[in-house]
Amino acid sequence: MHETSSGVTFAVKVQPRARKNAIVGELGDALKVALTAPPVDGRANAACVEFFAALLRLPKSAVTIISGESSRNKVVFVKSLAAPEIRKRLGI
Numbered sequence: 001m002h003e004t005s006s007g008v009t010f011a012v013k014v015q016p017r018a019r020k021n022a023i024v025g026e027l028g029d030a031l032k033v034a035l036t037a038p039p040v041d042g043r044a045n046a047a048c049v050e051f052f053a054a055l056l057r058l059p060k061s062a063v064t065i066i067s068g069e070s071s072r073n074k075v076v077f078v079k080s081l082a083a084p085e086i087r088k089r090l091g092i
Contacts, residue, residue: 007079014072016044
């Protein structure tokens with residue numbers, strides 16, 4: 001996780017079409033996330049934003065994908081929370 005003055009960024013590796021939405025581990029510096037949505041028409045990206053917003057108890061507008069929209073490797077940006085609080089809420 002990288003903290004900036006406006007929020008926190010972290011790397012995510014997405015596994016689409018999983019049985020359930022969950023953080024399934026870490027892969028290097030990235031969180032490995034299983035999502036039920038298919039990687040079609042941005043549905044996996046939307047599911048990723050909704051998943052992290054729900055886990056972090058934030059509005060969807062506070063979570064954005066800033067890199068990797070057409071890749072399984074993404075960078076997620078979260079505003080309004082510090083890195084220690086994000087780790088605590090994600091249980092990592």
